[in-house]
Amino acid sequence: MSRSKYSIENTIAMQAGFRHLVQQVDFEDADVRKTLRNNPCHIYMICSRPKITIPDDGVQIDTNSYRISFAKHFPDKIEIVESEFENNLGFYTYNLNAARNRIVLRNKDGDILTDGKVSLLYPTCISEYDPVLDLKVLYIGQAFGTDGSRVASDRLMEHSTLQKIYSDAMDSKPTKDIWLIMWQFSPYFISMFGAAIKNPIKGMDESIDNYNRVVQARIPNDQQITITEAAMIRYFSPAYNKEYKTTFPDGSHASYEICFELDLNSVAFELDTVSIVTRLYSDVVVPAQFHIKHYNLHDENERQDMFRLDFAE
Numbered sequence: 622m623s624r625s626k627y628s629i630e631n632t633i634a635m636q637a638g639f640r641h642l643v644q645q646v647d648f649e650d651a652d653v654r655k656t657l658r659n660n661p662c663h664i665y666m667i668c669s670r671p672k673i674t675i676p677d678d679g680v681q682i683d684t685n686s687y688r689i690s691f692a693k694h695f696p697d698k699i700e701i702v703e704s705e706f707e708n709n710l711g712f713y714t715y716n717l718n719a720a721r722n723r724i725v726l727r728n729k730d731g732d733i734l735t736d737g738k739v740s741l742l743y744p745t746c747i748s749e750y751d752p753v754l755d756l757k758v759l760y761i762g763q764a765f766g767t768d769g770s771r772v773a774s775d776r777l778m779e780h781s782t783l784q785k786i787y788s789d790a791m792d793s794k795p796t797k798d799i800w801l802i803m804w805q806f807s808p809y810f811i812s813m814f815g816a817a818i819k820n821p822i823k824g825m826d827e828s829i830d831n832y833n834r835v836v837q838a839r840i841p842n843d844q845q846i847t848i849t850e851a852a853m854i855r856y857f858s859p860a861y862n863k864e865y866k867t868t869f870p871d872g873s874h875a876s877y878e879i880c881f882e883l884d885l886n887s888v889a890f891e892l893d894t895v896s897i898v899t900r901l902y903s904d905v906v907v908p909a910q911f912h913i914k915h916y917n918l919h920d921e922n923e924r925q926d927m928f929r930l931d932f933a934e
Contacts, residue, residue: 623925628821628828629814630886630927631835632915635849637892639805642899644738644798645783662803663846664763664853667786667861668756668901669797671695673740674721682712691743692721693753694796704746710734722798740798744898755900755908756800759786760861763850782861804892806849810836811889813927831884840879847876852890856914857903870918880918886927889915 639660647653672694679690688705713729724742726735735742744754760782783799790797812832821828840848851874854865868874870888872881880888891913894901902908917926 623922625818625821625886625925625927626884627823627831628818628825629812629832630818630925631813631832631883632811632887632889632927633808633840633848633880633885634811634889634891634915635806635808635845635852636890637804638807639803640892640894640897641803642741642897643801643803645787645801657803660805662805663842664761664804664806664849666756666758666802666804666901667760667762667783667859668758668800668802669786669790669794670740670756670800670899671753672722672796672798673743673753675717675724675739676701676721677717679721680715680717680724682708682715684708687712689742689746691739691746693751696794696796702743702747702751706746750898750900752900752908754898755902756802756894758857758859758901758903758906760859761850761854761857763846786861802894802897804849806845806890808840808845812836818927835883835885838879838883840883844877844879848880848888849890851877852888852914852916853892855916856890856906856912857901858905859903870916872918885918886924887915887917889913 639662641653641657641660641662643653674692674694676690676692679692681688685708686705687708688703691702691704693700693702711728712726712734714727714731716725716727717723722739723737724735724739725733728734740754744751762782783801787799790799812835814828823831851865851869854862855867855869858866870877870880872878877888891911892901893911895910900908900910901912906912915928917924
């Protein structure tokens, strides 16, 4: 069995912080642009899920209550879900856009009380999570630029892969909507030492020196972003990605070489989608709101993975 190199083994983990669920058209909205400028996101996902609309006669409003019918679009059928509520906000009239995927609700004076996308309204109107809200990850990318000057929303304004995905959806999957998730990540280190690590190659003095070097290191932001992007692509293996799906991690890859220079044991990421009310999945990952994954940076025949359960044997 392989051995650990140090008495203290380390990994860098990238943890998702701010995240924002949008569609490409939302980048035309000044408030959305301001939000994304104030919360720079350098990682983005392009995803799909079934369209959710409201039928022409799908809203009935009276003084005491209102009812909304939601149409969930699947390749072979349309499912209708009805929700009824007390009219305590004073809804009086409504309007739907031509695509029936956006609704405006007004009071008796014509003031707008609600204006939003049907797909985002739907989860607030149901009592338990509906798998129709699951997002399939189709592509993962990054935008960083010089010293982080470019963010994901800049790149997605004109993005060839995004346009191809839209085109493919229109041609072969007209019941699907395309959604984008903007991600912001921050790093932290995880260290393991003590009884779990037996017979390390290096002694304690060398291990402490390496540990101090790791915790004092500043991993460049562009390499943090590339590490995160690469690990997530390896994990989800999205259909439209090509790089990293089978080659991450690679010690010869200059864009995250700092991980090997610091002699880290592994890299990891963790993300959740609770706040945007969805689950992520792909052809190789089952739907979940929490995704945590780590990758050993070394050949396991040469150096032990610090997260293996048999590490103490």
